[in-house]
Amino acid sequence: MTLWSPKGTTSAASGPTTLTVNDTSSVNQTTAVAAKVVPSVVTISAESGQSAGTGSGVILTADGYVVTNTHVVTLDGATADATLKVTTSDGHIYDATVVGTDPTYDLAVIKLTGASGLTPITFGDSSKLNVGDQTIAVGAPLGLSNTVTNGIVSALNRSIEIASSAPSSSGSSGGDTQQGQQSPFQFDFGQGQTQTSTTSTIKISVIQTDAAINPGNSGGALVDSSGQLIGINVAIAGTGSSTSGTQSGNIGVGFSIPSDIVKRITDELIQNGKATHGLLGASVQDSANVTGATISGAYVADVTSGGPAAAAGLQKGDIITEFNGQPVTGAVDLTAEVRALAAGAKASLTYVRDGASHTVDVTLGSLS
Structure with a gap:
């Protein structure tokens, strides 16, 4: 069964609509954290013409504000008006509209239509993280909703350069410039299309983790051992050839936007429809x-x-x-x-x- 193609998920395996716990007498810490976090993570399907893809999102408010990546709602920058469908962890499906995008830090806020009683994520303080701290990633890799993986904080104060996902590659022009730089990695944006060259790039500060992150985890949660949000998953480093046409997968080097940055930008997007930098x-x-x-x-x-x-x-x-x-x-x-x-x-x-x-x-x- 084909799970992905260069333009995104084409046939997804069926999966659980809630977290499965068969033996409640033998629940470990990861299980407990997942049970807390899974209800706050959603699966996002985006379509525009013949293009489609899946990603993840994290619930910010009970009435349906959700944070995800700009590249999820723009199909890697291919469109500014994708049709969005959002599925919650318990299987409810909502239409959604874009409140605002921030291509400079690859974040976006969407609003679920008619939603109420949702479970918002609890924000943690990403500035207090240590290398070696436990991390748990929750999202929908390859369209597989409610997937939980764990690892550690592999590095802090990491910065990466990736392709802009702004429609028409508007990117972050009109500001500071950087001379003679080229990203040493290839980053898969999660919609199934590995972008390795672009006329417009962004530079973002990230948490590096070895928790398994794959295409489709984009926009999902990275949480700490208490289940508090410490990052929004955004990219992975890949080893595939830029000309092979194959999709990158997890090699243990994943990146998340720190929650402190996420909080500032999402607050501005909800209030003003745009964020400043x-x-x-x-x-x-x-x-x-x-x-x-x-x-x-x-x-x-x-x-x-x-x-x-x-x-x-x-x-x-x-x-x-x-x-x-x-x-x-x-x-x-x-x-x-x-x-x-x-x-x-x-x-x-x-x-x-x-x-x-x-x-x-x-x-x-x-x-x-």
Whole structure:
């Protein structure tokens, strides 16, 4: 039976509509967490013309606001008006409409029509995570609803660059730029189409986990040992050839958008239909690619006159090593951290100039 194709799930195996527990006298921690979280996770089907795909979502409110990825509701950027159907863990099916998308961080909020009495997820604090903490992923990989996998936090302060899922590849232009960068990985967006080249990319801060995440898990929950949301699953690293046409699967390297970022962006999407993002006003590149550089970081190649970076005193040739308490090892790190904050946010920034380290405060501009 074919479970996926280059354009998404074409024939899905039937599965349980609720979490199955056969022996209540022998329930482990993962079972208990899954029982708490599964009712808060939904399966999303998106269709537009001959294209279709499945993904996951997480319930935010009892009346049907749900967070997922932009690439789920746009079919990897192919359409801005896909028809959405949402199935809850107990088998109820709802129509849904898009409240707002945020292609810059690949998040979206949809609203279920006529929903009430749903079970919202409980948010955790992703800033307090440790490498090695238990993680549990809940979603619909390959259309298999109510699937539960577990693992650990494999890495924190990770940043990745992936293809934009904005329709017409509008992406995140009109802001800070990054020179000479190419993502070392191929990322599968979960709709069954592996995107390996694009004229528009986004840079996002993520939690890395080895909990099994596969196409269709996109938009689903990554929770901690208490069942609190710590991330929204967004991408996986793949080993397949960019020209093979085969679909990437789990290799133990999955990525989730931290819940603290998710909370800020979804609140803005629900309130305003769009989210804001910070702008530094600088062109940067990896210092490792700069002749003579002796420290890793984001090398400032140019500073926009009158912009936030210039106001903070940054100059061409500075190497940014830390942003708002997070280490910066290259241009992707810096861009991801800047975009994670709202327009107008204040942050601290550490840079090295002529061998001396300096820390300054910066007030971010607004990404257009």
